[in-house]
Amino acid sequence: MSVQPASTEIVSRTAAVVRELQGLEGPLLPILHSVQEEFGYVPQEALPVIAEALNISRAEVHGVASFYHDYRKHPAGRHVLKLCQAEACQSMGSDAVAAKLKQALGIGFHETAKDNSVTLEPVYCLGLCACAPSAMLDGQVIGRLDDEAIDDIVAEVRR
Template identity: 50%
Template sequence: MAGGLLPLLHAVQDAIGYIPEESYPAIAKGMNLSVAEVHGVVGFYHHFRTHAPGRHILQVCRAESCQAMGCSELEHYVKARLGVDYHGTSADHAVTLEPVYCLGNCALSPAVMFDEQVLGRVDKATIDELLNTLEAA
């Protein structure tokens, strides 16, 4: 597989927030790949989105350390609070919820990343504070 596909997909997502499925043919042609190969790579990596995200991205760490420190309870709370499952966007389009498989903040588990800010020792009160701030804005 062409070595430039992943950097290209990252660049597209960084520029517009997701990788539209209608862009696969152009990407495939430019990289001399099949549309199926592009689709397979986008589908394989959890990081890539195929739909426009909300205004903010909330990622809940699912790595072992965070699991040991209660991220499962935290993720259930976040899902209920937002009314979405992973890869979903809240009804007001404010927050897209995504799993992440290590934020490198294991000493402060459980951890989340809100947009580009990593937060540690996150609990329900932290989630409420983040989301209430958005609702007040």
């Protein structure tokens, strides 16, 4: 399991990110993205730092961070597998693909494997509707998921 940074380190590193980006127009989303890139998730300790610097409430920062599904509250596994659950993928069997992946990985959506190998997340369109069902593994899109592709994905995240 990954070691999470101490609270003072989170505050310090978040403050550095905020200083770099707070001059942007509409800086909250870029700051949240950079904080997640920095830590692998958006730590709760970062929210008041961001709120104070941007002169907005912690509730506003929390509302934005919790509204967008790409922001994580906890560190992700070594691999992040995003499985499309939008209508086109559903019509082409994404529910069956999801069931097979959940079974093979031993986790559900929004969960990380006990060995920290992979985090499974639902997404609601990858723009690969013509290649449905689709997924994204560590930023690389995979279309036309079938049993062979599922086996390849599972093998990749288990390495």
